[in-house]
Amino acid sequence: xxxxxxxxxxxxxxxxxxxxxxxxxxxxxxxxxxxxxxxxxxxxxxxxxxxxxxxxxxxxxxxxxxxxxxxxxxxxxxxxxxxxxxxxxxxxxxxxxxxxxxxxxxxxxxxxxxxxxxxxxxxxxxxxxxxxxxxxxxxxxxxxxxxxxxxxxxxxxxxxxxxxxxxxxxxxxxxxxxxx
Numbered sequence: 735x736x737x738x739x740x741x742x743x744x745x746x747x748x749x750x751x752x753x754x755x756x757x758x759x760x761x762x763x764x765x766x767x768x769x770x771x772x773x774x775x776x777x778x779x780x781x782x783x784x785x786x787x788x789x790x791x792x793x794x795x796x797x798x799x800x801x802x803x804x805x806x807x808x809x810x811x812x813x814x815x816x817x818x819x820x821x822x823x824x825x826x827x828x829x830x831x832x833x834x835x836x837x838x839x840x841x842x843x844x845x846x847x848x849x850x851x852x853x854x855x856x857x858x859x860x861x862x863x864x865x866x867x868x869x870x871x872x873x874x875x876x877x878x879x880x881x882x883x884x885x886x887x888x889x890x891x892x893x894x895x896x897x898x899x900x901x902x903x904x905x906x907x908x909x910x911x912x913x914x
Contacts, residue, residue, distance in 0.1 A: 736773055736847040738840070740859040741872030742886060743906070749883035750856060752784075755876050759802065760903035766806045773849030774814035776840065778858025782817045782825070785810065785854065789826050816843065818858060837865055860888040866913070868892070873909045874902065 742750045743757060757765060777785065787793065788810040793803045815829040818836040825831040832839045840862065843851060853859045853868060862868050871894065873886060894911040902908050 736844045736849060736851045737869040738776070738844060738853050738862065738867055739850050739870045739872055740853040740862070740868050741870075741874065741908075742856070743874045743876060744886045745876060745878045745880045745883075747879050747881065748886050749880040750886050751880060751883045754880055754883070755878045757874070758903055758905045761874065761906045762802055762806070764902050766802065766809055768852075769806065769809040769813055771849075772813060773847050773851050774816065774843075775852040775854055776816040776818065776843065776858075777854035778861075779817065779819035779822055780857065781855035782815070782819070782822075782829075786826055836861075837867075840865075840867055856884055856886055856888040860890040863890045863892050869912065870897070871911045873911070875907045875909060876905055 743752070743755065744750055745755065756762075788807045793807060794800070811828060813828070815825070816832055816839070817825045817829050818832045818839075820833050822831060822833075844867070853862060859868060871892075893914040895914040897910040897912050898908075899910070900908045
């Protein structure tokens, strides 16, 4: 049975914003390994459209971080993906579109797949949390205060219990919580 894990980079005050701060090279390599070892990812439309960047070659600027960018792009392209959207008519390579009865589809994925399935996007994660489908939350906390933006927890206030903390790099701590 799969475990659904919602995890994102988050500021000290609880906001997610990839434009305001990014993982350092050590954390980025951690995400590469995580992507290589996950059973797949399930996305809402918004984050999926953002992540489709890795299907193209715009990231390929031949800079010093080139090897890590290529490794992440390859891992992301190889990972199975499911996209929940009523507005999209198709999904990209290695992605399956779920347009009807996403609750049943997600429950089937959990029952049929072994390993961890990443959940992408705060709004989508909130809809799964309301259904009791999120098994773990991974908050990659950065020493940044944003003051506003998209919150990690959107419209849902789950009761949580602390599971673990891990220092991933100099600039990020992973906090792990499970539903209480």
